[in-house]
Amino acid sequence: MHYFILISVIIVAGASQGLLLPLLTVMLEHQGVSSDLNGLNATMLYIGIFSTLFFIEKLLKRLGFKRLLVYALTLITCVLLLFPVFKGIWVWFALRFLVGVGDSALHYASQLWVMTTSTEQNRGRTLSFYGMSYGIGFSIGPLGMNLLHFGEWAPFVAIALLCxxxxxxxxxxxxxxxVMGAKNDGPALEKRYxxxxxxxxxxxxxxxxxGYTEASMNSSFPIYALRIGLDQEWISFLLPFFGIGGLILQLPLGMLSDRIGRKKVLMGAGLLGGIAFLVLPVFGANAWAILVLFMVAGGMLGSFYSLGLAFAADVLPRAYLPSANVVATFIFSIGSIVAPxxxxxxMQHIxxxxxxxxxxxxxxAFSFLGVFYKRSCRVEPIQAEAAISEPM
Structure with a gap:
């Protein structure tokens, strides 16, 4: 039961991100905001995620999983309801930042829990199911744009009710x-990072x-689609198929990585997904071709985050997992901030x-870099009780 509640948290977190990025982008595009300023506004979500990295590990150890999740969900719910009240790009800068703070807390707590309670034999499958849950939410999110027919407030209220x-x-x-081992769990934080x-x-x-792909697809693809002549309804229809492709192949790729190794799966998926992206512009405004290529790219790349975390848990000692999770969130944030x-x-100048x-x-390029990567540290077995304890 506890695991499925955690999964529901991730679904809602994915839905909020999947809705807000394209929804606000389209609303600002209709207001005549330039694509570069629109992209800058979208980055505030990820700047909010980035800002938590300086304290999130210590905060989790102080509060525990439940209280951190409660505070984060409360923050996201309140902010979602403020978007239709305070309209305009400048207020939305602050609101998007706060959503990023809440999303970061949700993801950090849930990812660490799943990582530390899985074994090397089932880690790919377990984290892939986690990734599937986020992908479900992220795929559902853009469909909320269709609620705009009932008023600009409707999509925000709907996702707030789910929260x-x-x-x-x-x-x-x-x-x-x-979280156990708060004081004596290996080297200093800076060295572990x-x-x-x-x-x-x-x-x-x-x-x-x-992070780069997610932010590009949800904040920049709506602009791309509108400018090549696709209707707004096509945007809300096409974006979920990137997530659907990930949902279809998330678990099979995770199970395959348990059998043949995560490095090989990451390299192969990156190569095929990259080719799908390069081919996509050739088809112009052919919505059905875009749909197929979205499913191919999403299928290959939708499990990248979870497979990367699983691979990190394979190659790092136990004491480094919380810090590695912070590093992953940091890198995710950088990609997300840069992308829009x-x-x-x-799109504006080239x-x-x-x-x-x-x-x-x-x-x-990532796939070719895999040729040069060699494991360089000794792995300690990861036991669930070493990282998480029952409540006092």
């Missing part, structure tokens, strides 16, 4: 698990690529298709 339902389950059912990336850089880079600005500038050219190049 309230999950918040009630967390408050009344979920126990307050505590550096060593985590030094030892597992190839496993952590997927976090950057996933880079894509917006590219080519409307430049966002897909860059996405394809990034993933293909």
């Amino acid at each position: 309230l339902v999950v918040l009630a389950a967390v408050v009344f059912i979920l126990p307050n698990y505590q 550096l060593r985590s990336f030094q030892w597992a850089w190839f496993a952590l880079l997927p976090a950057f690529l996933y 600005n880079l894509a917006g500038l590219g 080519s409307i298709s430049s966002m897909f050219w860059l996405l394809g190049a990034f993933f293909i």
Whole structure:
């Protein structure tokens, strides 16, 4: 029961991100906001995520999983209801920042719990199911744009109500698990952050690529679609198929990584996903071709974050996992912050298709980098009780 409540938290977190990014982008585009300023506004979500990295590990150890999840869900729910009240890009800068803070807390707590309670034999499958849950929410989110027919407030109220339902389950059912080893769990934090990336850089880079892809697709694709002549309804219809592709292949790729190794799966998926992105602009405004390529790219790349975390847990000692999670979130945030600005500038000054050219190049380059990565640290077995304890 506790695990499924955690999964519901992730579904709602994915739905809020999946809705807000394209919804606010489309609303600002209709207001005549330029693509580069629109992209800058979208980055505030990820700047909010980034800002939590300086205290989130200590905060989780102090509050425990339940209280951190409660505070984060409460913050997100309140902010969602403020979007239709305080309209305009400048207020939305602050509101998007606060949503990012809440989302970061939700993801950090839930990811660490799943990582530390899984074994090496089932880690790919377990984290893939976690990724599938986020993908379900992220795929459902853009469909909320269709509620705009009832008023600009309708999509925000709908997702806020979902947050309230999950918040009630967390408050009344979920126990307050505590993180153990808060004081004597390996080297100093700064050294663990550096060593985590030094030892597992190839496993952590997927976090950057996933963040870059997510932000590009949800904040910049709506602009791309509108400017090549697709209707707004097509945007809300097409975006979920990127997530649907990930849902279809998330678990199979995770299970395959348990059998043949996560590095091989990451390299192969990155290569195929990169090719799909490079080919996409060739089909112009052919919505059905875009749909198929979205499913291919999403299928290959939708599990990148979870597979990267699983690979990091394979190659890092137990004491480094909380810090590696912070590093992954940091890299994810960097990719997410860079993406809307880079894509917006590219579409404004180079080519409307430049966002897909860059996405394809990034993933293909990542696949070739895998040839040079070698495991360089000794792995300690990960036991669930070493990281999480029952409530006092």
